[in-house]
Amino acid sequence: MIGNDIVDFKQAAKDSNWKRPRFLDKTFTQKEQSIILSSENKDQTVWLLWSIKEAAYKAYVREFEHSFFNPKRIQCQLGLNNESVVNIDDKIYYSRSIITSEYVHSTASNNKGKLPKIELFKLSEANQSEAVRTRLIKQVSNDKKRNLNSLKLKKTALGVPNLFLNNQQIFEALSISHHGEYGAYAIC
Amino acid sequence: MTKDELIAKLKTIVQPYIQDETAFANLSENTDFISDLKINSANLVDVILDVEDEFDIRIENDDMEKMISVKSAMDIINEKLAQK
Numbered sequence: 001m002i003g004n005d006i007v008d009f010k011q012a013a014k015d016s017n018w019k020r021p022r023f024l025d026k027t028f029t030q031k032e033q034s035i036i037l038s039s040e041n042k043d044q045t046v047w048l049l050w051s052i053k054e055a056a057y058k059a060y061v062r063e064f065e066h067s068f069f070n071p072k073r074i075q076c077q078l079g080l081n082n083e084s085v086v087n088i089d090d091k092i093y094y095s096r097s098i099i100t101s102e103y104v105h106s107t108a109s110n111n112k113g114k115l116p117k118i119e120l121f122k123l124s125e126a127n128q129s130e131a132v133r134t135r136l137i138k139q140v141s142n143d144k145k146r147n148l149n150s151l152k153l154k155k156t157a158l159g160v161p162n163l164f165l166n167n168q169q170i171f172e173a174l175s176i177s178h179h180g181e182y183g184a185y186a187i188c
Numbered sequence: 189m190t191k192d193e194l195i196a197k198l199k200t201i202v203q204p205y206i207q208d209e210t211a212f213a214n215l216s217e218n219t220d221f222i223s224d225l226k227i228n229s230a231n232l233v234d235v236i237l238d239v240e241d242e243f244d245i246r247i248e249n250d251d252m253e254k255m256i257s258v259k260s261a262m263d264i265i266n267e268k269l270a271q272k
Contacts, residue, residue, distance in 0.1 A: 016230045022240070026233050026252065050230060069222075069232060070253040159223055179228075 002116045002173045002188050003058025003093075004107040007047040008180025018046045027071045035078065048097060048104045052076050055108035056086035056093040058175050062160050063091075063110065103182050107175075116173070116186035123183045132176055132183040136163070140170070189269070194262055201238045205231040217259040232256075243269060 018024060024033050032049055039045040053074040060074075061067050075087045082097040086108060095108040096115055109115050119139065125131035133153050140163060141148045152164045161176050162169050175186045189197075199215055206212045207226035211219060221227045227235065236252050239245070239261065245268035247255070254260045 068253045069256050070249050072249050
């Protein structure tokens with residue numbers, strides 16, 4: 001099971017003020033907070049940890065078909081080379097992140113040896129959610145040499161996306177994300 | 189506080205963060221913060237903090253975990269107000 005998440009730093013600065021009282025306490029464990037506060041680029045560390053938590057959470061929701069809102073229950077241990085280990089209760093996820101000056105993107109998988117294939121792109125369209133879906137469908141249509149209209153993206157009641165080719169689900173797992181000017185998807 | 193007053197207060201709190209105007213206009217007890225109003229999850233933390241400030245209550249993470257819809261938020265707010 002996999003998940004991915006992207007945070008556009010510019011958009012995050014517009015949307016959220018993580019410095020407001022109690023924000024960090026609601027969101028990060030004591031250990032994560034000390035990593036944030038001792039880091040050189042605190043904004044970047046906040047959104048790195050956030051994106052890792054989101055990616056692992058998406059993998060969890062796909063696996064257990066259960067949603068919850070408690071970012072602190074998702075605990076990150078940052079490792080070398082932007083690889084992290086994430087715990088949600090007794091479940092373990094392995095995450096890998098890409099950090100640039102513009103964004104951070106993280107993927108997570110419950111299988112260490114099976115990190116997903118990622119596509120990451122800049123979006124100029126107003127309807128980003130639609131734009132990411134279109135990109136995904138075009139790419140898969142090209143790869144599999146199938147007609148665009150034979151591919152349909154559907155989401156479960158909990159928002160977990162799956163791609164169908166003539167009503168047959170074609171990937172074991174799929175995860176879509178977009179934020180600000182960036183979009184991404186992960187497939188395995 | 190009546191149910192309608194509470195919904196009205198919640199509506200004011202979530203307004204800055206919503207990304208689906210239609211779902212917001214039709215907000216009811218059954219509205220989900222993420223799947224209907226499309227509030228991004230980082231902003232859901234802000235919603236919880238704004239609720240705490242507005243009602244002068246504190247919401248522990250175990251309660252926060254359930255606050256994913258208008259109905260569950262109302263239940264938790266009422267519970268906390270009753271404890272005051």
